[in-house]
Amino acid sequence: MKRTIMLGVMSALLFATFGFLPPAEGYQPGDRAMPFKYRNKQGQLVALRDNVSAKGYIIVFTCNTCPVAQAYEQRVLDLDKQFASKGFPVIAINPNDSGRSWGDSYEDMKERAIEKKYTFPYLVDANQELARTYGARHTPTVYVVQRQGNSFIVRFTGAIDNNMEDGSQATKKYVQDAVNALLENKPVAIPTTKAIGCSIKWKNG
């Protein structure tokens, strides 16, 4: 019973910090990431920096509907399982305009988070400001950010691994390697990667 509650709905609305100038081409490693707040399942508004045990976050722009995102869903759950306790929890963000992307509504997201037992927040980027600022253009796209005081610095952008079809065949696990490097205070060997994905369904786009 308690377990059910623990795995309960983690969908929440995002509150981005306005007035943060977005870079033209999105974030590159070394950029300071725009901070944001979100409402957790207890209804509290929390900021990234509020989680004192977080050394950083694995921020995943993803969605319900994209087959590539679906192919990577279990790998995202595995990343949270592997790294949340080490100080790099996953935060999933759905940037799709639900009016243009059937299956990506708040209700659909809640349903998926429960069904697939998401252990991390799954947030709605309602005004799409976060995706635009970070520079995500398709789902899934990952940003690994590392805490520096009260700021978060982008250390990695791109793909989870080098085999979108079958994770067990992947020979390079980009995100895992990046986070492991950060945990050992080493530079990230491959800080940017590209991958095929579903274009984000922009409003009026």
Place this chain on the structure above:
Amino acid sequence: MRKLFFVYLMAAFSSVLAQVPVGKEPLAADTLAAASPESTPVLKVKWGALDSLMSSSTDTTYIINFWATWCRPCVAELPHFEQVRQDYARHKVRVLLVSMDFAKDIEDRVIPFVDRMKLKSTVWLLNEPDANSWIEQVDTSWSGALPATLIINSARPRRMFFEKALDYETLARELSYFIEY
């Protein structure tokens, strides 16, 4: 005479297709044709095949569209590419639809889709799941989002890249920079 020229063009194009090296993955055309002569062959290719086409010196303009059966904006724009293929048949313009579907879905998903949509353009399935190794070689500005289209003529040389859905008018306008009337 014109018919002969057309036949020549078709032959030239087929020979380009036949010559492309495909790495470990053999061209599946003959196998597919033998198994089911009615179905449209969808070739499963490696990066080398696409790379050769992109650097072809035959003064042919290739419209290379990256799509997937699961990508709705891609499916919506396919008829425009089919129309262009038809309308520019007498020019050295070739449409190549490169599917990003998973290789395991070629029989159950991609080939039936191509048949249902009656696609006449050449369809390849690029079996290269490590997209980071080749995305930038298509175009450095490409994030990997679908749909995406490269119009390229290496002999001229000229290239245009779009990370967005295209309509017929845009395709025709861009093509006007590549062909002589």
